[in-house]
Amino acid sequence: MSLPQVVEETCGDSLHSSRGPQHTRGKLMTGRVSGKVAVITGAAKGIGRGCAEMLAREGASVVLADIDAEAGERAASAIRAAGGMACFVSTDVVHEDQCAAAIDAAVKTFGRLDVLVNNAGWFPRATLEETTSELWDRVLAVNLRGAFYCCKYAVPHMRGGGGGSIVNVGSSNGIQGLPNLMAYASAKGGLLSLTRTLAGAYARDRIRVNYLIPGWILTETEIALQTSRGLSEEDLRQAGAGLPLGRHQTVKDVAYAVLYLASDESSQVTAAVLNVDAGVTQLPVHREGGYVG
Numbered sequence: 001m002s003l004p005q006v007v008e009e010t011c012g013d014s015l016h017s018s019r020g021p022q023h024t025r026g027k028l029m030t031g032r033v034s035g036k037v038a039v040i041t042g043a044a045k046g047i048g049r050g051c052a053e054m055l056a057r058e059g060a061s062v063v064l065a066d067i068d069a070e071a072g073e074r075a076a077s078a079i080r081a082a083g084g085m086a087c088f089v090s091t092d093v094v095h096e097d098q099c100a101a102a103i104d105a106a107v108k109t110f111g112r113l114d115v116l117v118n119n120a121g122w123f124p125r126a127t128l129e130e131t132t133s134e135l136w137d138r139v140l141a142v143n144l145r146g147a148f149y150c151c152k153y154a155v156p157h158m159r160g161g162g163g164g165s166i167v168n169v170g171s172s173n174g175i176q177g178l179p180n181l182m183a184y185a186s187a188k189g190g191l192l193s194l195t196r197t198l199a200g201a202y203a204r205d206r207i208r209v210n211y212l213i214p215g216w217i218l219t220e221t222e223i224a225l226q227t228s229r230g231l232s233e234e235d236l237r238q239a240g241a242g243l244p245l246g247r248h249q250t251v252k253d254v255a256y257a258v259l260y261l262a263s264d265e266s267s268q269v270t271a272a273v274l275n276v277d278a279g280v281t282q283l284p285v286h287r288e289g290g291y292v293g
């Protein structure tokens with residue numbers, strides 16, 4: 001697919017790359033999502049950034065949407081420096097107009113929309129009794145309502161373009177819950193229901209909607225959270241070694257799964273829950289020091 005004209009007022013100068021995605025510097029790429037256009041929320045850091053990099057490396061044009069403008073611009077510019085097509089749109093997903101603008105930016109800049117990765121997330125620890133109304137509302141707004149807004153504005157473009165793929169980044173907590181992630185677990189549970197509802201509603205439009213469970217990834221945010229709770233690096237390393245496959249998952253582990261769901265390789269996969277969690281959500285018995293069947 002040839003690239004459409006650049007619309008300066010959406011992604012501006014930040015879009016320009018001296019080379020197309022197929023020239024990604026120093027990396028072997030197979031073009032698994034060549035010609036596709038993707039919006040990734042929460043793409044300034046962590047898992048979202050890794051997904052944006054992976055999709056760009058494999059030939060997609062990517063719009064990074066995030067509340068953190070400085071880190072987001074940095075991430076988009078690193079993708080362009082590696083030869084990819086990327087732009088950043090400052091977006092707080094709790095606001096409907098900002099979600100609409102991020103989707104619009106993709107269509108105006110790159111001409112279409114094929115992939116939406118609802119990844120923006122916030123996971124402050126709080127038990128039931130520690131959860132204020134304000135915290136509950138904000139956690140649900142970031143982790144659930146934002147995905148609803150982005151889907152709402154993405155679906156018409158995907159339908160018009162003959163189909164698309166929506167990947168909702170969920171959590172094992174959306175299935176099993178966790179006492180100190182009361183609001184977050186509720187939001188991620190809602191996201192699973194949204195996934196299945198959308199998958200059914202738009203299958204005939206060839207829009208696939210899947211739920212991905214990332215496992216436990218030591219992103220900067222997660223490390224900061226865990227160390228603030230008194231866990232040392234060694235504690236975290238040991239916790240990783242105790243996981244079923246012997247280590248924490250990485251951003252790359254998740255990005256490969258997103259790449260698969262975004263690509264036509266998964267054209268018959270919808271309403272699925274894809275666990276990239278070494279089986280933690282599915283294994284029957286979970287005990288300290290190991291797993292027993």
Ligand SMILES: NC(=O)c1ccc[n+]([C@@H]2O[C@H](COP(=O)([O-])OP(=O)(O)OC[C@H]3O[C@@H](n4cnc5c(N)ncnc54)[C@H](O)[C@@H]3O)[C@@H](O)[C@H]2O)c1
Pocket residue numbers: 041042043044045046047048065066067068091092093094118119120121122123142169170171172213214215216217218219220221222
């Ligand atoms: N790290 C893990 O172990 C883990 C496990 C399961 C699920 N997840 C999920 O993966 C996703 C990414 O998590 P991460 O670990 O990379 O976290 P992270 O904190 O590294 O990245 C989250 C990104 O979302 C952005 N963001 C936060 N609020 C936003 C908002 N209102 N609008 C737009 N952007 C916003 C942040 O600026 C950041 O760039 C989240 O949905 C999280 O719930 C993470």
